[in-house]
Amino acid sequence: MPGTSIRRREFFRHAAMGTAGLAGVFALHKAPAYAQKRRLSMLSWNHFVPASDEKLAEWGREWGKQNNVEVKIDFIAHRDIYVRLAAEAYSRSGHDIVMMAWNNPQLYAESLIDLDEICEEIGEKGGGWYQIARDVNMVEGRWRAMPWFSITMPQTYREDLFQEVGEGPPDTWQDVLRAGKKLRDKGYLIGIAISQTEDANISWYALLWSYGASTVDADQRVIINSSETRQAIEYVKDLYTATMTSEVLSWDDASNNRAYLSGKYAWVHNAVSIYAILPKQAAHLRPLTNHAHSPAGPAGRHATAIPVNYGIWKFSEHQEVAKEFLKVMSEHERLSFLFELTETYNHPLLKSFETHPYWDKDPKIAALRTYQRDAHMIGWPGPPNRKAELVRVQWVVPNMLAKAVTGTPVDEAIKWAEAEIAKIYGAKS
Structure with missing residues (x-):
């Protein structure tokens, strides 16, 4: 037309x-x-x-x-x-x-x-x-x-439960993993969507960047196939196995809200919408809830x-x-x-x-x-252009991680993502 x-x-x-x-x-x-x-x-x-x-x-x-x-x-x-x-x-x-x-x-x-x-x-x-x-x-x-x-998209966490297991405010992704293991032993979970949902893109792009990984570089060359990506995925596999359940593989954007409100989750990566609705939906959790900036990684603190x-x-x-x-x-x-x-x-x-x-x-x-x-923005350090947006709406990063945590070899999951991104950007590297 x-x-x-x-x-x-x-x-x-x-x-x-x-x-x-x-x-x-x-x-x-x-x-x-x-x-x-x-x-x-x-x-x-x-x-x-x-x-x-x-x-x-x-x-x-x-x-x-x-x-x-x-x-x-x-x-x-x-x-x-x-x-x-x-x-x-x-x-x-x-x-x-x-x-x-x-x-x-x-x-x-x-x-x-x-x-x-x-x-x-x-x-x-x-x-x-x-x-x-x-x-x-x-x-x-x-x-x-x-x-x-x-x-x-900060960390939303149960301050009382973190204190109960001897943990302070989580500052790094390693803090989240360490505290999560202790909390799991007490019956509480960590939650991040590993599914085709916006919260998954927000959380996992931030983690990739904090490990020095990205989908493309500033010149829009595809660089997802890197040692930094492998390190990040290995961390996600550990976090998933030690602190989560398979339900995160089918979460939608309201699932982490519902999970936290249930009282079964001690930490989620989510907007302050949870905190804002607690007075009406789970008032007893409001004084027990706190927030922290998105966690830092080996390459520093990054957020979406x-x-x-x-x-x-x-x-x-x-x-x-x-x-x-x-x-x-x-x-x-x-x-x-x-x-x-x-x-x-x-x-x-x-x-x-x-x-x-x-x-x-x-x-x-x-x-x-x-x-x-x-x-x-999604696509960083490259520009947030049409190509970056198409990678986002095709859920390439969440799907790569979902493959890895459900048994696909890490290198195979990365190569799949590399091919998908290259279809959009036009070249591998």
Whole structure:
């Protein structure tokens, strides 16, 4: 179809991968009266802290009422959003504003309008953007989507149980393994998904980097077949055998939340969504829970964050009103409100939030204050481009590890991953 940014073959591939996997307190801006009510449609995923979606919907209703705009926000399962994006881009029809997580703005760049003015203004007011905000949302020097927040992925652990086995806050991957073995003897488990799910990508890319391994180098040469990768996989095999059960091989993105809430798990690698929902779902665990930065490895501390971005389709007939609403969503007081409401789950990619007073209210989340400094996007140290995104959505790294922990020889698992990545990047090395 002329003008579309996603080819027929890529549409079906991307859609198939998606189905297989993933305000009253503010002054509202009044616009001049319009003879005919304007319309605005928006697509977003279901938030893991539901109060965030409730507030966004409320802002949409109230802003729409004040500005004579009929605002409709559709919240869908996060695993379904990739299919919907592919379908809308291919058919050139659908919502005006669409949520694009991860590197999705790179995939759909040609179908998105430029948001340079909006994004530069937000960045200037917010103390500047972290680099990953630019890496994900800028294509050839132009902002194709607006960063709204990012999801950090710290360690969430039972402080009481760690103390019970003589362990302090886990700082390294070896700390996690050592403590996990002791905890397993007492009947408690460690949990990281080794499956086709977002949490698996987030956790295992961070581990690979901390061992000095990566899928590609800065020049996009495939380098997964390395001694560093072998060392990392051997660690994962030990961690799996000594501290986990086979259920992690079929986990989805809510499984580690459910596992921790069950009281059977002492440690998971997960966003602060667990901590945010504990008061309502397992209040007795809240005072026993703490957080630590993503663990360090032999090559240092590295982490992955999930940028949550919003773009406007070129085919939208309501581009100007869509821009207006993006500006409203990104006002500092609104970002700050959601940052606190979600207990930092909605962590804006703006440097000014390092000094937000909320960090001082709860020492159990203070470790995340500078998380974004260590965060990379999938594909690092190469660029977070279309190729990196395709490796992510094809679950190459989690599948490599799943093979290794279930009996495939390590070298064979690595060679399989190398071949899969080379299909996308075009060369082995």
